[in-house]
Amino acid sequence: MAKKRHVTTTINGEAAEFLCEPRQSLLEVLRDTLGLTGSKEGCNNGNCGACTVLLDGVPVDSCLVLAVEVEGAQIITVEGLASEGHLHPLQQCFLEGAALQCGICTPGFLVTAKALLDHDPAPSERQIRFELAGNICRCTGYDKIVRAVQAAGRKLQEHQREQQRT
Amino acid sequence: MQDFEYAAPASIEEAITLLAEPGANARILAGGTDILVQLREGLRQTALVVDIKKIPELGAIAVAADGSLRLGAAVPCHRIWSDARLVAGYPAVTDSARIIGGWQIQGRASLGGNLCNSSPAADSIPALIVEKATCEIAGPRGRRQVPAVEFCTAPGKNVLERGEFVVALSFPPPEARAGSRYIRFIPRNEMDIAVAGSGVWLRLDAAGKTVEAARIALAAVAPTPVAATEAAEWLAGKPASEESWKKAGELARRVARPITDLRGPKEYRVHLVGVLVARALATAAERARGGDRDPMVPADGRPSGVR
Numbered sequence A: 001m002a003k004k005r006h007v008t009t010t011i012n013g014e015a016a017e018f019l020c021e022p023r024q025s026l027l028e029v030l031r032d033t034l035g036l037t038g039s040k041e042g043c044n045n046g047n048c049g050a051c052t053v054l055l056d057g058v059p060v061d062s063c064l065v066l067a068v069e070v071e072g073a074q075i076i077t078v079e080g081l082a083s084e085g086h087l088h089p090l091q092q093c094f095l096e097g098a099a100l101q102c103g104i105c106t107p108g109f110l111v112t113a114k115a116l117l118d119h120d121p122a123p124s125e126r127q128i129r130f131e132l133a134g135n136i137c138r139c140t141g142y143d144k145i146v147r148a149v150q151a152a153g154r155k156l157q158e159h160q161r162e163q164q165r166t
Numbered sequence B: 001m002q003d004f005e006y007a008a009p010a011s012i013e014e015a016i017t018l019l020a021e022p023g024a025n026a027r028i029l030a031g032g033t034d035i036l037v038q039l040r041e042g043l044r045q046t047a048l049v050v051d052i053k054k055i056p057e058l059g060a061i062a063v064a065a066d067g068s069l070r071l072g073a074a075v076p077c078h079r080i081w082s083d084a085r086l087v088a089g090y091p092a093v094t095d096s097a098r099i100i101g102g103w104q105i106q107g108r109a110s111l112g113g114n115l116c117n118s119s120p121a122a123d124s125i126p127a128l129i130v131e132k133a134t135c136e137i138a139g140p141r142g143r144r145q146v147p148a149v150e151f152c153t154a155p156g157k158n159v160l161e162r163g164e165f166v167v168a169l170s171f172p173p174p175e176a177r178a179g180s181r182y183i184r185f186i187p188r189n190e191m192d193i194a195v196a197g198s199g200v201w202l203r204l205d206a207a208g209k210t211v212e213a214a215r216i217a218l219a220a221v222a223p224t225p226v227a228a229t230e231a232a233e234w235l236a237g238k239p240a241s242e243e244s245w246k247k248a249g250e251l252a253r254r255v256a257r258p259i260t261d262l263r264g265p266k267e268y269r270v271h272l273v274g275v276l277v278a279r280a281l282a283t284a285a286e287r288a289r290g291g292d293r294d295p296m297v298p299a300d301g302r303p304s305g306v307r
Helices: A026-032 A090-097 A106-118 A126-132 A142-166 B014-019 B036-040 B078-079 B086-088 B091-097 B111-117 B122-128 B229-235 B242-255 B266-288
Strands: A006-010 A012-018 A053-054 A059-063 A073-078 B006-007 B024-028 B048-052 B061-063 B071-072 B132-141 B143-146 B152-156 B165-171 B178-185 B196-204 B210-219
Touching: A006 A053, A012 A026, A012 B071, A026 B178, A053 A106, A090 A106, A090 A142, A090 B229, A106 A126, A106 A142, A106 B078, A142 B014, B006 B122, B014 B024, B014 B048, B014 B132, B014 B165, B024 B036, B036 B061, B061 B086, B071 B086, B078 B091, B086 B091, B091 B122, B091 B196, B111 B165, B122 B178, B122 B196, B122 B210, B210 B229, B210 B242, B210 B266, B242 B266
Parallel strands: A006 A073, B006 B048, B024 B048
Antiparallel strands: A006 A012, A053 A059, A053 A073, B061 B071, B071 B165, B132 B143, B132 B165, B178 B196, B196 B210
16 A cells, blocks of 8 residues: 655645545545545536535645645635634525525535635626536525525625725 | 555656656546546556646746747646636637536646547647647657647547656747637536537638638547548638638538447537537637637636626
């Protein structure tokens, strides 16, 4: 068996280190070694997006990243969205808009949608559907997800305007 | 997943040494969106994965003084479609980088990888062919260059010899009054493999009314991506009109030798070639006149809808 590697990285803003075999995916290490079980294993081949994390700000399927590759990288998982006990506006809007049913796909949708709203808090419906195409949901039919992302974008914009006033 | 060792060389020379070791059973890792799936599913075996993303040259996009552009083989798609120089100069390439998988795949997948996976349905290869890309290859016997159109030799096979890998794709300077386009047909809106695809490039005369030169290449209708040379040559000197695009599409159908598989029957794929080539030419002509950008391909580095 290949020797374990020592990897140093930053996860959700905090320094993290772990040992992994070269063949282990980032998803495996997040879930099984670090106990961050928010990222889900759906297809394990890059089709479903349930394991989406941000790697240096870019959405990737963590099942298609080797854990050994993330040395020195910045990783955001769904666990990093809420801050100081407050849900991220996306999480709040998914709850309020019932944009989930079984919930397996939800962490992936939240992370990709965060990347989208970080770039543009007022995306069009077409843009949301295009950018979230790498996330598959078999329950909702997507409409409520699209509306929740738009609502979260509006919340974020309100928040920004309030901050500008104060 | 099967057990393997991992190495991340910092230079091309170091990578060549690793790949050329006697008895080496090594695989290159760029974005990993094909190779990690193949290793996990047991479609390929390896003892060593060589991650080439730590080699600076492989991740660089550089424009030379003469206007030619050199794209590192491991640059991920999301950096390609958000690069203003590529969007303006080689739009067929950015079209293809924007539709390979979804955003997560584009966050990792590279055009070097798409090329070396050598699928007949690869979206970027027809785009590379019509933009006249050259593949820069490094190996134990030094460097060599192969035109993109000659790179693939059979499904999953290419010209790479043992120990060789693609380090960059280089493009000639963009031409004035030229435009290009890649489109494909899939039964879904996104996230699928082409049933058929068409990359086109053309240059118009100063009045924007006549085609001066054209190139056409097709995906998923032959054992390799294939150039439709007869159709492209026919277009030279013809009016830039719907009629010409249609006729060129008809001529392009002649090089299509598709198989029937789960994605579609061969007759349908041949039909699609005619439709896709005509549509792609129409958009390429609009682009050559300075119009029609794909709203999903941002010029400013941001994912973009209609804003």
